[in-house]
Amino acid sequence: MIKDEEMQLNTTVRRASMADYLAPGARSMKPSGIRRFFDLAAGRKDIITLGVGEPDFVTPWHVREACVYSLEMGKTQYTSNAGMPELREEIGQYLYNQFDVAYDPAQEILVTVGGSEAIDLALRALITPGDEILVPEPCYISYSPITSLSGGVPVGIETFAEDQFKLKAESLKAAITPRSKVLVVCYPSNPTGGIMTYEDWLPIAKVIEENDLIVISDEIYAELTYGSKHVSLASLPGMKDRTILVSGFSKAFAMTGWRMGYACAHPDIISAMLKIHQYTVMCAPIMGQVAALEALRNGLEEKDRMVEAYNQRRRLIVHGFREIGLECHEPQGAFYAFPSVKATGLSSEEFSTRLLNEASVAAVPGDVFGSGGEGHLRCSYATSVNQLTEAIDRIGKFVDKLRTG
Structure with a gap:
């Protein structure tokens, strides 16, 4: 008996390196392409970075002060797993006032550690291995890796500059198979600045219903629109129960480091997301929740001032790109321009690398x-x-040097 056990031990296959202990999904996951260029620029004082999507504004003082005061008062405990009830109430009222969508704070709103956690929770709650997750592209870089890590299959749907990077119903239809389950959308768009109007959403909503899809709608840039009000997919007839609305405070309220987000959805979906949330992070930090509550109650004027500043910069950068001969569709939301560099003959990677090394600009x-x-x-x-x-x-x-060189 002892000899048999010794033989089993001796025949154990040893892993060649520590990397072999990693799950295949984690091992094959690529690092963030955004962070790679940001890290290349870090520490160089001559660099102008247009790379990271973070407001240059500081969180308004009264929001910071509310947090500091709460700490002085000893508010350092856990909150409800779903988030402070008064914050959920305020989020529900805010969404109704701003975007005409109504959610029950007690059952349909979950406060998360940034919008990123909300997206992760939603995908993990929905995906059965092998499910296809439809993702209009270009898009925020996390959707596909999280899908793969959860056992799903990301399916990209290309959008085009000539359509202002809007999702088209015919493109969505063409991507759907019997395994399609979830559509992930982000409008206003990161990285293109594209938006969807009510009229744009109508044919999309029809395809969603006809094919029994669930939608994760990343609306983190909802407040950052220029010339037209944001339209939430959840506000369309029949779409609320099919939509998981994800948003947060990072972009519009200049609160990136606070990591405060939220998800709104049907009670059954929020209940499933809440269970995962309970076992992973317990609850969002109380300090951030206090700050978010103050931002919603007293920070809307500052939010509007920041949006107006972005609008001024938007006009400046788009005009600038066109003046130097780079085609650039006019972004109607978020705070990104997405100029074309095809005329230079360089790939995106080549252009970005040379721009960083030769002109000290990170994009x-x-x-x-x-x-x-x-x-x-x-x-x-x-x-x-x-x-x-x-x-x-x-x-x-x-660009002039490229043309003459």
Whole structure:
């Protein structure tokens, strides 16, 4: 008996390296293409970065003060797993007032650690291994990796500059198979700045219903629209129960580091997401929840001022790209421009790398955002007018050098 056990031990296959202990999904996952260019630029004082999607504004003082005061009062405990009841109430009222969607704070709203956790929870709650998850591209980089890690199969749907990067019903139909289960959309779009109007959503909603899809609608940039009000897919007839609305405070309220987000959906879906949330993070930090509550109650005027500043910068950067000969569709939302660099003959990767090394401007190559992104750059205009003006000047000189060199 002892000899048999010794033989079993001796025949154990040893892993060649520590990497062999990793799950295949984690091992094959690629690092963030956005962060790669940000890290390349880190530490170089001469660099102007248009890479990371983060407001250059500081969280308003009264929001920070509310947090500090809560700490002084000893508010350092857990909250309800779903989030402070008064914060959920305020989120529900805010969504109804701003976007005409009504949710029950007690059963249909979950406060999360940023919008990113909400997306992760939604995908993990919905995916059965082998399910196909439809993702219009170019898109935010996390949707497909999280889908794969959860056992789903990401299916990209290409969108085009000539359509202002809107999702088209015929493209959605063409991508649907019997295994299709979830559609993930992000409008206003990261990285393109594209939006969807009510009229744009109507044929999409019809396809969703006809094919019995569930939608994860990432609306983190909902407040950042220029010239037209954001339309939530959940506000269309029949779409509320089919939609998981994801948003947060990072972009519109300049609260990226606070990591405060939320998800709104049918009670059955929120209940499933809440269980995963309970076993992973317990609850969002109480300090961030206090700050988010203050932002909703007293921070809307500051939010509007920041949006107006982005609008000024949006006009500046789009005009600048067109002046130096780079085609650029006009973004109607978020704080990104997505100019084409195809005329230079360089790929997105080549252009971005040389732009960083030769002109000291960091921008993200469009191909990291999936199909349709190749030949473009994502340039965040959430930075000062002076920095944007200098960046455009440097890019213009770089493009002239390419043409004459």
